[in-house]
Amino acid sequence: MIKNEEFQDEIGDNHVSLSAKNPVRDDAFDITDDEKIEKIKKDVESILLTLGMDLTDDSLKGTPNRVAKMFVKEIFGGLNPAKKPKASTFDNNYKYGEMLVEKNIIVYSTCEHHLLPIIGRAHVAYISNGSVIGLSKMNRIVEYYAKRPQVQERLTMQIVQELQIALGTEDVACVIDAKHLCVNSRGISDIESSTVTSEFGGKFKDNVTRREFLDYIKLETKF
Numbered sequence: 001m002i003k004n005e006e007f008q009d010e011i012g013d014n015h016v017s018l019s020a021k022n023p024v025r026d027d028a029f030d031i032t033d034d035e036k037i038e039k040i041k042k043d044v045e046s047i048l049l050t051l052g053m054d055l056t057d058d059s060l061k062g063t064p065n066r067v068a069k070m071f072v073k074e075i076f077g078g079l080n081p082a083k084k085p086k087a088s089t090f091d092n093n094y095k096y097g098e099m100l101v102e103k104n105i106i107v108y109s110t111c112e113h114h115l116l117p118i119i120g121r122a123h124v125a126y127i128s129n130g131s132v133i134g135l136s137k138m139n140r141i142v143e144y145y146a147k148r149p150q151v152q153e154r155l156t157m158q159i160v161q162e163l164q165i166a167l168g169t170e171d172v173a174c175v176i177d178a179k180h181l182c183v184n185s186r187g188i189s190d191i192e193s194s195t196v197t198s199e200f201g202g203k204f205k206d207n208v209t210r211r212e213f214l215d216y217i218k219l220e221t222k223f
């Protein structure tokens with residue numbers, strides 16, 4: 001989704017104050033991960049019992065605990081700011097002044113409306129204004145923000161904003177193309193459709209620069 005001009009202007013320069021935040025309560029981290037796992041375990045147990053499942057069955061016995069651990073430590077682990085990857089940057093000593101694109105970063109996220117997977121690829125680009133960032137850091141930033149109950153639009157914006165702050169430049173862009181299992185496997189059951197979202201900061205608002213980025217995404221990687 002390429003947002004309309006008006007909205008682009010609105011987020012423009014003061015993007016930080018308008019940063020796309022997940023709706024997380026202030027007391028979100030007042031209890032420990034282990035306490036959360038204990039509570040969620042009971043909640044999952046309750047859901048399964050209500051559905052009529054026999055939790056004494058060998059196959060189901062461990063499910064509440066497994067799901068609780070998976071929620072807290074894995075698929076929603078990125079809610080915890082303590083797990084935010086350190087976005088260490090370096091001086092651009094080799095004076096590379098062109099666009100750098102990290103494409104086909106695998107995205108595993110979870111739709112916050114249905115708690116079903118969002119699976120796809122993120123393509124991230126920036127133009128250095130003096131600092132550069134480790135390539136794998138870009139993957140880690142995507143992973144961190146993906147591991148939350150999410151909406152794809154917000155995820156796209158958060159990746160761009162994080163890199164803009166880390167790199168000290170507006171010239172960052174991200175495109176995500178992903179399948180939402182809430183669309184593909186239930187409801188309308190359309191297995192073919194995917195959702196594209198984009199966020200273009202700074203120079204990427206310029207048509208030529210934006211086109212260059214989008215052309216690189218289309219390149220087939222041969223090795």
Ligand SMILES: [Zn+2]
Pocket residue numbers: 111112113114115116180182183
């Ligand atoms: Zn959904």
